[in-house]
Amino acid sequence: MDELLREMEAYAQRERVPIINEKGREAFIRLIEENKPHRVLEIGTAIGYSALLLACHGAEDIRITTLELSEERAEAAKSYWGKSPHRERMELHIGDAGEILSCLVPPQQGFDFVFIDAAKGQYVDYFRKVQPLLAEKAVIVADNVLFRGYVLGKEKPPRRYKTIVKRLREYLDLVQHTPGFRTEILENGDGLAVTYIDTTEERI
Ligand code: SAM
DSSP states (O other), X not given: OHHHHHHHHHHHHHHTOOOOOHXXXXXXXXXXXXXXXSXXXXXXXXXXXXXXXXXXXXXXXXXXXXXXXXXXXXXXXXXXXXXXXXXXXXEEEESOHHXXXXXXXXXXXXXXXXXXXXXXXXXXXXXXXXXXXXXEEXXXXXXXXXXXXXTTSSSOOOGGGHHHHHHHHHHHHHHHXXXXXXXXXXXXXXXXXXXXXXXXXXXX
């Protein structure tokens, strides 16, 4: 598996595919190992790298439903998974994640782990649509929430990032203030928001 993961990292670097970065990766693997998910929803497959990390470090019976807009990246993901022992664990949906989430049928017990890593401006929409798909106990991990330090930092973002930064601030505000959830922000990599269902509070 290590060799395949190194091959994917090299491909991502060469073709400029944004996969979870090295520092974020360590924290991400730790979260997978702590939570040992069985039923994962991933929003933003790219070439299937984080999905393989989930398959390698999650529960033995893990199933991963993953969403990707780009057909080219989805094809690359399928081809890489085919070289691993985990191809059968992956269910790939190609198309716009927001649209797919509106009609996605969750597994019977709901998803117990969600990884949000697609369009940064859509995280609020993803969080709202994911809520009815969750298991009773679930964790939602969102990548890039600190976006190069601009989201919680004092420095003003360049014009081209203004909207993304504003939307990511809205996401953090939402996950920190929605009743029934509690959120930790990890500074690793580009920032990970880790949102748990708070079993001490009722969800509305
Ligand atoms: N999770 C992957 C990993 O770490 O290996 C990286 C995902 S990459 C940061 C984000 C991916 O989301 C890109 O491949 C992009 O094509 C996809 N994406 C962007 N907008 C999308 C949308 N509206 N619906 C589905 N996928 C989208």
